[in-house]
Amino acid sequence: MLRDLLIDQELFEILRTRSLESDDHGMNTTEEVELLEKAVFNRLKKKRSVKKYRKLGVTKGDLKQIIQLADIMGLDTLDGPSNYELAMEYEEWCTVCGRCCRESESVFIHKDELNLLLTFNSDLEKEIIRNKEFPQHFEIRDSHPCKFIDPDSNKCAIYTFRPQVCRNYPLTLIGSPGKAQNSIHLSSKCNYSVNLILKKSIILFDEAIRRLEG
Ligand code: SF4
Ligand code: SF4
Structure with a gap:
């Protein structure tokens, strides 16, 4: 009513x-x-x-x-x-x-984010793969749980450069x-x-x- x-x-x-x-x-x-x-x-x-x-x-x-x-x-x-x-x-x-980092199904990386991410973290290249659903974009390899979360402190190892989806959570576009x-x-x-x-x-x-x- x-x-x-x-x-x-x-x-x-x-x-x-x-x-x-x-x-x-x-x-x-x-x-x-x-x-x-x-x-x-x-x-x-x-x-x-x-x-x-x-x-x-x-x-x-x-x-x-x-x-x-x-x-x-x-x-x-x-x-x-x-x-x-x-x-x-x-x-x-x-x-x-840290649940959102441990229980995420995938961590999406928009193609426009990739350059910035790799400019400061060239080591990350091997940790990033094409997104299965939207192949023009990318995602973190083996992200369930996300490999960048510290299991003790729940801190993100790439916090400064973390993808936009991580910054937005629990909002999602x-x-x-x-x-x-x-x-x-x-x-x-x-x-x-x-x-x-x-x-x-x-x-x-x-x-x-x-x-x-x-
Ligand atoms: S957004 Fe914060 S409260 Fe929610 S699951 Fe992630 S870390 Fe926990
Ligand atoms: S990249 Fe960082 S913020 Fe994003 S899911 Fe992984 S640990 Fe969490």
Whole structure:
């Protein structure tokens, strides 16, 4: 009910389906999304009490629906902060746990990054191979786990020159060239990702309540 105040149901279904279609690239798997939503729900119910709005018909189901919307919609469509702006504002939510480096399926290197990377690290040449899916680009060889992470400190051995995908995580670019947008990788094990979705959920919940009461 609350979510309907923010987005048309049909549009929501289209966006949700599209988001889960990215499964092919090892991104938002349904199982992982459910785990993330559970983690966010447990935090959100402590931040926003359903009891307070029960007279207005708000239920725990509304919280779950709002979280599903936060997964897939950028707040900039409601004149709020973009995923990028939120991620930049709350960088401290990264606990440097190193999971994203240990559990990455591949580490993408754009062809335009390669020269800079090799100029300062010519030794890396043997560690870089053509990207299997987009052969005009590259990737780190044997990146599961990434060979550049220190297993004790979680520090990256090529931190200064690390690829753009590493700098952006948990944001990931999706869409076609010219229309690409920053999406949040929905990982229940990434504190940064869980908190970004929580923050978006709080903003969306408050906006929906404002519209409900208005
Ligand atoms: S981005 Fe997430 S998974 Fe990666 S180090 Fe930070 S908290 Fe851990
Ligand atoms: S290159 Fe560095 S930041 Fe990127 S996945 Fe490997 S260890 Fe992590």
